[in-house]
Amino acid sequence: MGTIIVFIVFFIGLFTIVKGGDLFVDSAIWIAKKTGVSSMIIGATIVSIATTLPEFFVSTVASNEGHPDMALGNAIGSTICNTAFVIGLCSCIKPIKIKKGFFNVKGFMMISYLIIFYIFARDGIVIFKEGVVLLLLLLFFIITNILEFKVGDENTEKVKKEPINSKKDIILNIIKFILGAWFIVIGAHMLVDSGIKIAKIFEIPQQVVSLTLLAVGTSLPELVTSVIAIIKNEENISVGNIIGANILNLTIVLGSSALVSDNGLFISDQTLYLDIPIALLVMTIFVFSGGIKKEIDRKSGLLLLTIYIIYLIILF
Structure with missing residues (x-):
């Protein structure tokens, strides 16, 4: 009976965090539309920040609680x-056309950041100072997006700036913003606590639970947002969302x-020799496919999905 309750709490936490992300994304997109920015920038900044909140709160809560x-x-x-599941699935549904010149820059940046993290992790721990450096790297990404918006070349499309209808509209979106963030925080605590218990019940390492159940659960906002964007022919939002989220x-x-x-983040051998290399592999396929072919076709999508399935099999 206790096991069933743990899973119920896990899925309630998952629902809460996804619903919170949904509300947050709605309010974030509303803000973006009122300011008028390109779809790639919306995806890489506003949407990716909103959809990454679950990962942020789950990881910081887990780290703060000694996990x-x-x-x-x-x-x-x-x-x-x-990269492997969301982009793989989206490109299988419909090949993703790459329209932006900045894709190569941001794709290279994403791979470079992973390599920098690997360099920090090689000694088995990421310390406070290295954490500060990682945060500073985010500033460079933000500056890149600002420059992209200011360049305003033929490749930079802007969405039409929409007028603010009423004070009621503003209040409603502020409520969505705050409520969404609160749901995400509550859901994060529920996911971490129940995830730890699931690991103990099935005698599975906590890292495996976090790499699978938690990772897929907190990636649901990216999945939903990207699939909807692909269906609506907004490939730039989908691609920008994933690169930004990563x-x-x-x-x-x-x-x-x-x-x-x-005591900092302790790095296991599995992270160094399996998880990070797999992340680098799927990122490279994603970026090179988009940069050279100018699209993520179904073959690349199937390859990414296959790698992800093999990775999950290795974990278990």
């Missing part, structure tokens, strides 16, 4: 899930987790 392996597994696992996982999520942990 750095879960914090690390959730962030790296979500990065792998975003960069945020590698910078603010892992950086903050290192800062709030008393």
Whole structure:
């Protein structure tokens, strides 16, 4: 009976965090539309920040509560899930056309950030100072997006700036913003607590639980947002969302987790020799396919999905 309750709490937490992310995304997109920015920038900043909140709160809560392996597994696992599963699935549904010149820059940045994290992790721990560096890397990404918006070349499309209808509209979206963030925080605590109990019940390492259940659970906002964007022919939002979410996982999520942990983030051999190499492999396929072919076709999507399935089999 206790096991059933643990799973019920896990799925309630998952529903709460997804619903919170949904409300947050709605309010974030509303803000973006009222300011008028390109769809790629919306995806890489506003939407990716909103959809990465679950990973951020789950990892920082886990790290603060003395479970750095879960914090690390959730962030790296979500990065792998975003690239291999979400992009793989979306490109199988419909080939993703790459329209932006900045894709190569941001794709290279994403891979570089993973390599930098690997360099920090080689000695088995990511300390406070290295966490600060990861957070500073986020500033460079933000500056890149600002520059992209200011360049305003023929490749930079802007969405039409919409007028603010009423004060009621403003209040409603502020409520959505606050309520969404609160749901995400509550759901994060429920996911971490129940995830730890699930690991104990089935005698599975916490890192495996965080790389699978937690990672897939907290990546649901990216999955839903990206699939809807693909269906609506907004490929730039989908691609920008994933690249932005991955960069945020590698910078603010892992950086903050290192800062709030008393002894830093301890890195296991599995992370160094399996998780990070898999993340690098799927990122490379994603970026090179988009950069060279100018699209993520179904063959690349199937390859990414196959790698993800093999990775899950290895974990278990």
